[in-house]
Amino acid sequence: MRIDPILSSLRRDAGPQRRAQRVLEAVRAEWKADRGVSEVLAQFVDYGAGRPLADCPTLAAVACDCGRASAFLAPLINGLVAELSRHPIGHVPFRHQYASGISVLLLGESGRATLSLVTYQNELLSGRSPAQSVCFTGGERYECYLAGSAEACIVEACGETDQGARLVERQLGLDAGETLALDGARVTKLVTRVPQRLVMLRLSRVPERPPPAREYRLADGRLIHRASGSRRESREEMMIALLGRMGRTDAGEVFANLAGSAGSEHLRWEALRQCLSLGTAEGFAALSRLAADRDNVLAAPAAALRSRLASIHPELACLETGPCRA
Incomplete structure (x- = not known):
């Protein structure tokens, strides 16, 4: 088993790891201290507490305009990438996860709202069978597509009953520069094809009293699972x-x-x-x-x-x- 010399050196001295982490955390702190960024994050806190997005104009501009979203993120991404190239053993100082072709970087979480940088990669659909069901979980979601492209299916649940719903499907292309707003209680999105990758900024908020999450079979709209949305x-x-x-x-x-x-x-x-x-x-x-x-x-x-x-x-x-x- 080959162990990289950099990792091997950490056994003797953990100092480089700590220094790398301080540098990356300084990039995050500098980004948050920027006047424009701090205004967005302040309104994000208000939004998480229940304030309508229309009453948070700076946040709304970032969530619904790809140019503003890119300008909001550029200093952070450029700073992190530059420092990671110099300090490859550092960890990005945000909660992050990767699973089945989807990576999520949690930029902020406040109250009922989250702000995330999300990437869909072509591994998302590798070896997978087509989706057999679709789930509606409630909440509102705004997505700004910053890079790449994908093909998706928008599914709307109509006439819901205790037995099922009529599912209306619409094919949609997702390309850089476009935005999408979804009411999660009625509408959801299935990504069906990712040529390479799709990068988006996602703003979402769950309701104060979340409705039950419902899973329907795509073939006939039959209800196959219900769970608490809280x-x-x-x-x-x-x-x-x-x-x-x-x-x-x-x-x-x-x-x-x-x-x-x-x-x-x-x-x-x-x-x-x-x-x-x-x-x-x-x-x-x-x-x-x-x-x-x-x-x-x-x-x-x-x-x-x-x-x-x-x-x-x-x-x-x-x-x-x-x-x-x-």
Whole structure:
């Protein structure tokens, strides 16, 4: 195994690594201190807090005009590239990731908003089968295409029901100098061909109350998956599922209370499911209370589940803690 002499030298002295990092962080600090950049970033904070983009004119100009976007990024990119050529062991001082032909450099994150430099490379579609489904996650997104080109399919969900939606597709070319704005609750984008690479500046913001993420089958628009659109709720749902798989019966009362609360329907139903799995008596009692609460949006599905369980297991009737009006 060959180890580059530069990396080998770091075993003896980590000083060059620290110096390289200081230089790159200085480039970032100088970029942020620029008057024009600092104004954009200040309005980005306001946008992340919920301010309309129309009320953030400097940020809007960068997000919706490729010339302004390039001018905004040029000092940072030029500075980082120059210093990386002199200090190749340095790390770009922004969160970044690469997976399956897509690289993301997170330039800023504030509140509900993110500002990213994104690259699609031709490896994105190498060896992949055509997409079989499409997902709508909510939120607004603005993309400025700075270099390269790609072919994409814009998919719009119309007439959504609990079973599916009518998907309307439109082919679109993405070229440097163009921009695109998407309402993620109704419209999404599938990249179908990348000749070499496509580089974009992306500004996005999730809603204050995100709608559920929905995945539809492209062939017929059938709904194949639904999940919470909130990261917080997704984490809570994972914790509930984990406690259920661990058999933590001491969490049953907490789950029963959560099922009858005023939170997300999806999260409360998962809490009810896990409550039933942890303890039949406590879970069935929580199910009966929910079914009897006519003002609760989950009352009808809870009543249907209660009736089905009672018909399969008549002995559950003796677990009732009170009359059920379902």
